[in-house]
Amino acid sequence: MPCWIGWPATRVIIGGVLIHLTLGTLYTFGNMNPYITSYLRYKFRASDTDYSDTAWVYSAATMGMGSTIVLAGAIYDRFGPRKTVSFGCLLMSGGIALTYVTIQHSLALVDLTYGLMFGLGIGISYVVPMSCAMKWIPDRKGLACGLTVAGFGGGAFIFDYVQTWFINPDNDPLPKHVDDKYYFTQEKILSRVPPVFCVLAGCYAALQVIGILLLRDPPEMRLVDEEDDEEGEESSLTDGGLPTSFTSHGRDEQEQYVSWKQSWKTKDFWLLWFSLFFNSQGLVFFSTFWKAYGQTFIHDDQFLAVVGSFASLFNAGGRILWGYLGDKFSFKVAMLCLCAVFTVLMATYKLTELVGKSLFFIYVCLTFGTFSGNYSLFPVATAQTFGQRYFVQNYGLLFTSQVIMSVITAFTAPYIQNVIVWYGFFLLSTGCSFFSFILVLALKQERPFI
Template identity: 45%
Template sequence: MALPWTARGVLVIAGGILVHLSLGTHYTFGNISPYIVSYIRERSKPSDLNYEQAMWIYALAQSFHGIAMYVGGFIDRKIGPSWTTLLGGALVSFGVGLTYFTIMQSFYAVLITYGLMFGIGVGVAYAPPLAAAMRWFPNRKGLVSGCIVGGFGFGAFVFNPIQTAFVNPDNLSPNTTDPDDPGNLYFDQKSVLDRTPYCFIMLGVVYFSMQIIGSCMVRNPPVESEDESGEREKLIVKEGEEETKKPVDERSAGVTMGPGKMIRTRAFWTLWCTYLFNTQTQVLISTLYKAFGQTFIADDLFLALVGSFSSVCNALGRVMWGYFADRFSYKKTMLVICAVNTFFMLTLKLTDRAGEAMFLIWVCGVFLSFSGNFALFPTATARSFGQEYIGMNYGLMFTATMMSAITGSFLANALADSIGWLGLFVLCALFSAAAFVLTLTFNVKTPAGKNI
């Protein structure tokens, strides 16, 4: 006997969450970066690598994440979400595993495996679970996308402590500086450096195991029998009764656009630029929160836990903001996100005076605020341009994060010495303020005349 429609849809969501949990280890870069940089400085090349330069690993992964997401949407239409998800996951896991070898060679080799390959794999595997789940629950796009990308945000909660326990089980603190880089601390302890390459083998095996299981659960809705169609109609009416009594999603009815038409609209570019500005914070804090914390907190385990708790906020925030977008609108919810993010970034530098507790709360607050971007923009894309091409359309939308990774890394490398931590944080706050203004101009309506 086949499972009810709702139960099958929930399994698809669960599979998507499991896959995104492994893909979301993208956010562990801020935790693992000190180990990577310290190892390369001591045992590989270049010996003068610093944390700002290492941001290019994250930037490369983020950039190709954006590029490959469009490709993933195209592949999904050809071979289906399950195989596409597994293909992307395999690239991620293989790249991570190969980093065991490349970290012993040079920083530039790590760029290929932990940056390029990781990013392409994440991009290919990211959208198919989202698109499939939204097809099962079309009137709950915000909540469904929030749940799945919540798995992406939750990845660091699971894997930050695993990485730290594996590489630094004695909770040693970084203990060496560079005369040319006095603001940063690095590890030179043999026990930490010896374990660093082996961490990537362990992570690659665990990731791929999760991806195999999750991808098997990701399926598009089947062609319905008469009974299933009736069940489906009842479900949609129940979910969307405040908006419609018909089994369609009123919010995207009649506005289906392919990528070619979409990029010629003002709405696309308003959303794209908002995404670009609002994810500058994500690039900076995801990669450098630990490097900043090390300047006044001498506890590596605590800093790893900060990353873990902030990832919980990253995950729960995606669900929360997705729910608010369903309950109120994309526009109202995004205005709140921009305002909250601006506040936390303007005041983040104060944590070096207030100590560990404020640092934990503020980093969690930053992750809570920027997490909403990754729940709201898939929803806004689907509502504005329709469901049919959501994988490809959101792939193009996501290229904004590619540009934010490049510009964020460039600005951090170019300006860190001259404007310091405070200047970098204020710059991110200004970007979020600009996103707030752009959101005020966004004016896409539902057929009923409401903001999407």
């Protein structure tokens, strides 16, 4: 199998990283959540608004992201990578810019712009750069995917600082304590919340334009004709529902694929779907609430911004590391290790309150570095199991598991928090990650990444 290397491949990966740097600012929501919630509580005297209410912003973004990845495949096939990503980035950056207006009116409108529109844009743009990178480096899919999505993990490293520096440059503490939660009340801080969305949208758009200009498919990669697709759908499945082969025009070798119309009927698909589903509980919870939890015993806003920024480096590096481990060993081995580490972290998180800042810093970094592996291992497992031809659509179907978990987490967060508070979240995440470990064990057939 040929391996496209050199400047053209490097350029595509750089473009993908720049695009994912902006898409990955989804992880800055944990940093922004205290500012957004505080603004809504005190600007409009909505004293009943708390962190469990604004968790719907993140859930709406995740729902938007998951619901459009399959659609992105159809747009990608018809218009190519640049137009597809341009459309997605326009939705994303436009939604953030509109939040300057919507946050001054209601939380529901923030859910729409900073949540749903943001997520719809991410979903359309997310998988295309990964698909391009894996086409340019087909014999190292794990590395290609890990390098590209490293940008998604690293976006918060830059923009956590930008957000905190813009909104709270003097590092003023959170003075208001309500039911073990802290909120800003300073007018000078709250007045800076709406304008920060304009600043962020402008920064994201600039990076996206550069990334889009660098993005393209290899010149010899041609999609299979629709007529061949129809024939291939019947012949590409074995009795067990796994791929046999198809012919990619313009290339000499036979490759394997399963249509997105058939993949969901296979046992492997559902094992992967439920594995990601249960792993998603911990990562959705932690991405949303890590800063709110830290504020219960750490009253230093800039320190928490530093924690978030360094954690994003682990988020980026973890994607490369786990992708490399998937290439070197297998998806199954790498994912078993990931689930085991994440389970231990969640089970022992309350120790951070006893030790303080130093252990909290270490745990947050390790947590982001661990769950980030889901986003380099599952895409490559999808391409390895079902082929490259329908990768975007198949991964979109797989990603619906995270959408459903996001909705469940948003609905149940207030009840869990009221009954067993923070310990309940950590205990639930521990159980879900361990169950994902069991599901990965059930993947009996080992197949090397292709």
